[in-house]
Amino acid sequence: MGYDNITTSCFNMKHTIESAQPLTFHSDYDAANGILTYPKEDRIVTVRHSGDHEKGSLRVDRRDRKEVAGRFRLSDNMDKVYAYIETDAFMKGATARYPGMRLTLNDPWETTLCFILSQFNNVKRIRATTKSIINRFGPKIYSDGVLVGRGFPSTEVLQKRKVSDFVACGAGYRARYIKAAAEYCTENLDLESLRGKSYEDTKEELLTIPGVGSKVADCIALMGYGKLEAFPIDTWVKRTMERVYFGGRTKKEEAIRELAFEKWGRMAGYAQQYLFWHGRQQG
DNA sequence: ACCCAGGCGGGCG
């Protein structure tokens, strides 16, 4: 069994894992030892991070090298990203506080399910519910004949379950959205077919999924398809934008979106992740 | 007890 070491620069595993992205909800992270595990198709991926955010390395099974490099967007040049988005003091403060926090790139259905669950919910419970769905309905994963975990359940599998099955997982009123979205993505919309489309076209298609509105569609576009111009506006982003850039005045979502596009353009997604996480910690 | 959570869909004016 061979391992690869992937060298990293400007990569902080802790901030990246913990910042309410799909990995926050379905991976296991041992922060003290820098060990991350998560399911990917028929394997449990294990990543050992050493070093710091400036210079470090990731030790992975050779078979997972591409998956891990893609998942953490290691080919993004963060110096360029920061140069692009640090257009004001607040954003400079945010990037200085969480240097090396990356956006992640995840499977579209996995992302869709996580963010349907995220609506009007808190991080802890989103995680508990996601884990419960995986543990009950995910395909078993074996290594050398030993059960080592479960994978992310497909739309086909979840579409066959009852709404009450998702209630039992703690999904609350979102249970019917999960059922409907799984049905819809099995019968009417192949999420794989959206790859390669523009941000605008991707979002338009995603909005036809039951339980997916503007914010969740932007999260899927950003973290499921890598559309970096997507700018999800949730309660924290709205609150922080109003406080920092609009003198505390209440603004409509469209006005906030316009300013974000002016300030951060094609890197708005990265700006949003820093704005969200920094703003959230500040209260 | 009370408020809030990475919002959405439906109904009303």
Added chain:
DNA sequence: CGCCCGCATGGG
């Protein structure tokens, strides 16, 4: 259209 409200449930 735009606005407003209910929504399941657990954590702080």
